Amino acid sequence: MTNTIVVTDRLTKRYGERLAVSDVSLTVRSGEVYGFLGPNGAGKTTTLRMLLGLVRPTSGSATVLGHGPGEPGAVARTGALIEGPGFYPYLSGRDNLRVMARYQRVPDRAVESALQRVDLAExxxxxxxxxxxxxxxxxxxxxxxxxxxxxxxxxEPTNGLDPGGMADMRRLIVDLAGQGQTVMLSSHLLSEVQEICDRVGVIAGGRLLAESTVADLRGGSTLLVRADPVDQALAVAMRVAGDDAVQLLDDGLSLELGEDWAPELARALVGAGVDIREIRPSERSLEDVFFEMTGDAAGPGVGAAAPVEEER
Structure with a gap:
């Protein structure tokens, strides 16, 4: 049975009349990359701060590595980056890490290793x-x-990175999980989450809407067909796939069939005298699923990359 690293049960945080996080119950498993996905202001950061013991929940509970949030047993085994890094401005990057390493009673050699891993040694x-x-x-x-x-x-670990830096960060996160570390990351970039996360929790308006693997959320692939005449192609498609498995689109047909069905469908269409313009598999993106789930709740802060400051 897979070990659980983080478990929350109806975790809730209220600031006065504003409900920031409402009844969030999630599970993060050992060795996975767990994506906490939602628009800006959805409650992602507040939830993470509660898990780290930085914010006390109004109600509900959480355990992190078998301990309560903020307890020494959890803190000692957790590394975090929340709401941007805070360092001494006049110290070098290396000296800033040395200060933190000594505070954590970590040897200085760990500083060099960390700088190398994020490509900041030079x-x-x-x-x-x-x-x-x-x-x-x-x-x-x-x-x-x-x-x-x-x-x-x-x-938001890729915030402010240029495209090359974002790709490097994604590789680093995947490598960390491959070495047995568990990564829980928040993001409003759906393409990023789709690419690197094993499972995701989708949050909007402070509520957890779904928790599943990326593949399960996206569902199975479908076949997209563009052919003429459309009414005849529709009749053939319904005969092959069944009436309920065919949807008429503006630019063709969508069939709830895997790509293995493409040859049989093509033969049936040609045999009926239909001119085929295109048959291809089509998969819903995580972005498609997210907007189906959240509707207007997502707002403009999801899916598009944040403005990039040029790397120096």
Whole structure:
């Protein structure tokens, strides 16, 4: 049975009259990359802060690595980057990490390893205040890696990175999970979550709407058919797939069939004298699923990358 690293039960946080997080029950398993997906303001950061013991929940409960949030047993085995890194501006990146390493009683050699892993070793002696937003973000991830924690909690880890930096960060996260570490990350970038996460929790308006694997959320593939005449193609498709498995679209037909059915469907269409323009498998993206689930609740803050500050 897979070990659970994080478990919450109806976790709720209210600020006065505003309900920031409502009855969130989720489970993060050992060795996986768990994506906490939702628009800006959905309650992602508040939930992560409760898991780290930085915010006390109004109601509900949580356990992290078998301990209560913020307890020494959980803190010692957790690395985190929440709401952007905070460092001494006039110290170098390397010295900032050394301060943190000594506070955590981690040897200095861990600092060099962390800088290498986030590709900051060559800029480690530069003052933190001279770093771009993306470099500051990478240094924050480096600080979370100190001490080889069992659990990494990363809030928007690719924020401020250019496309190359984003790709590097995704590879790093996947590598960490491959080495047995568990990563829980929040993001509003659906393509990012779809690419690297094993399971996701979808949150909007403070409520957890779904928790599943990315594949299960997206569902199985369908066949997209564009053919003429459409009415004749529709009749053939319904005969092959069944009446309820065919949907008429603006630009063709959608059949709830796997791509293995394409040859049989093509033969049936040609045999009926239908001119085939296209047959191809089609899969729903995580973005499609998200907007189906949330409707207008998602707002403009989901799916598009945040403005990028040029890497230096």
């Amino acid at each position: 800029r480690g002696d530069d003052a933190f205040k001279s770093y771009s937003l993306g470099m500051k973000q990478r240094l924050g991830v480096a600080s979370a890696l100190l001490g080889e924690p069992d659990l990494l909690v990363l809030d």
